[in-house]
Amino acid sequence: MTKVVDRSPLNFYERTYLPALVEGFKVTARHFVRSVKGENTATDLGDGYYPEVPWRVEGGYRGAPYLVRDQEGATKCVSCQLCEFICPPKAIKITPPGPEAGPADRPNAEKMPREFEINMLRCIFCGLCQEVCPEEAIFLQQHYSLSGLSREEMIYNKEKLLKLGGVHAGIQKWKHKLEEAKEQESFPVNVG
Amino acid sequence: MQPGLPHYLAVSALLFSLGLLGVIARRSLLVMYMSLELMLNAANLALVAFSRFNQNLNGQVMVFFIITVAAAEVAVGLALIVALFRKRQTSHVEDLASLKL
């Protein structure tokens, strides 16, 4: 059941729009005068303005998705292609290594992607790739000003993505898995 | 040659004929209606010319009346055309040949 709240009827003076006009003028004039006098946030930016001083991004910001390395500097991605499937605008393109490829450069992985491309022109920064990744290899980071002079330039390849992503030391899935596996070896499990 | 009354009347006559040509040749109600306006305008021109060369302003007053009547006529006519279009989905005179809606 929706509740209808009756508005109090306007009197004649209010229906001429005049009080609203006066009120609007007062508010805008107040802000204008304060801005001109330099007492507003407009001129009180401290160090400077955007291009010189980059905008500070808050924690939950969803910027460009980049690939990350683990604490030993190895590629985390195992080319499972889940992100490629989930990507709504089909911005991700993964080339898996194929049967003849060598082993991966880190334990607990069989293959690394031969090529991993994200078309930043298509990307909508939804974060589904990060959500779906079982290896926690792709993260939306706080990079917000993407620009380039050509379309080709805006298709980021593996090297670029790994370089921009850096080492993600905070979340180390396989380290914990290894510890767990070691604990499993010393059966019975030490519960205490 | 200095243009006098006959020149203006000639322009007016030719304009009137053009309007008539439009009414006869074109089959879209709207264009025919526009051609009618053209004919009215031709009459206006003749009246203004008469008034100028006849030393009285009655012709101009008449044009004033014609313009007003034409505006009213256009409003009603266009409303009729729109109503007709709503019923028949066409404004082509050859499709509007029956007497009943």
Place this chain on the structure above:
Amino acid sequence: MLENLFIDPTFQFVLFSAAKIAVVFGVVMTFVAYAVLVERKVSAFIQDRVGPNRTAPPLALKIPVLGRFLQRCGIFQPMADGLKFILKEDFTPAYVRTIYFWIAPAISVIPAFLTLAVIPFGSTLGKQQMVIADLNVGILYTFGIVSLGVYGIVLAGWASNSKYPFLGGIRSSAQMISYEIAMGMSVVSLFLIVGDLNLSKLIQWQADNGWLVLYQPVAFVIFLVSAFAETNRLPFDLPESETELVGGYHTEYSSMKFALFFLGEYANMIASSAMMVTLFFGGWSLPFLGKPADSLLGGLVHIGIFIAKMIVLMVVFIWVRWMLPRFRYDQLMDLGWRRFIPIALLNIVLTALGVALFNR
């Protein structure tokens, strides 16, 4: 032979008219550019932002303090904007009606400039009257030309062959026709008082008897609000309302063609400000400066007064845009047809009675 030519009144007339047209055109173009800048700055200050403060040619920054200051004020921004409009890709979508798509921006600019032809922007300078064409039916001419302005918008909306521009065009034609009536009726009362359609005589009357806004405040309010509707400015910018119609009639336009619409809007704003100054605020006259100037300096002062008054009204235009929310379409029509037209009619009747009683 050549000397005869310069004394020939026809030639002099043509020469001075051409000079006046060129000067007015140049001044108005500059005004348009800087009106955009003022609009951006004022909006920024009202919304706690800073506005354009970066653009500057390298040479200007060499000037010690002034260069930085001018840069902060955004003085060079209009030049950068203009350059950008010229250099941008001129894109014509595939499904538009090409000819109309191309001429519509031009049609929307021309009437805005034509209206300026009859406005007396000063008394006299030297021996020349400071008006391009001193018509006997000045105000009727203005209304006629203003009513042509709607074609540019309607054709742009129709030629774009796409839904939002079309809706914008249709809305705009209905809105402009409706408010033209109220606008026309509001000025009738002025001419009842003055008894002449010539704008120069109107100003002279105001110089002698006081500004008409004091005699006809109701007419002024109606004219002001209708001017907002005619120029498609907020709170009546329904033809181009971004939030519902993307950009209205100029959605499909880019580059210089878009710039022409922009130019038309601001030129219209200038024209209607100038019109209001002429009709209601005594044109070039001030209460103590009522005589046509006999010296060069006096003439320049009169032009300065006119421009100052015009700038005040343009700031009102700009300020209102950031002050009021957009009207709904039915509210707009209701205001035009059911409030303004009856009030204007009543105003005419009362004024006529007043003139008949007092002006024997």
Place this chain on the structure above:
Amino acid sequence: MPQLTDLLFYAFAGLTLLFGFLCVANPLSRNPVTSAMFLVLTIISMAGLFVLLHAFFLAAVQILVYAGAVMVLFLFVIMLLDLKEEERRKLNAIAVGLGSVAVLGLAGVLLRALIQAKPVIAAGTQPVEGSTKELGRILFQSYLLPFEILSILLLVAMVGVILLSKKELK
């Protein structure tokens, strides 16, 4: 040497006839919008002729009412009705042919009558000036009754249009 106003007469007359022709029989486009736009141009150049006849008030009213209101209404309706199909129709050749013959005949008769007519107006007299004040005086003194009847006509037209444009005709 011809006067400037004489040249202007020929220019405006030529433009009026050219635009009028393009309005009713444009060889390139049968689009009603094109017709409407050329009619607007015809009206504007006719306003030029009115100015040459010193009927300034009527010239302004011509632009204001015809070009500014009536033709916008036309354009509005054309766009609203969406007459794409109309452009593809073929013209009826017989009708156009016979119509052209009739129109040419009419134009011929009118022009012939003009040429043969004896000028009644003395060439030397001063043509009348169409000042707005004078026009208003005549309108509200000699023609007051027609004026009032006209206002009733406008009222009737307004009521009629509102009735016609209602969704349900009862």
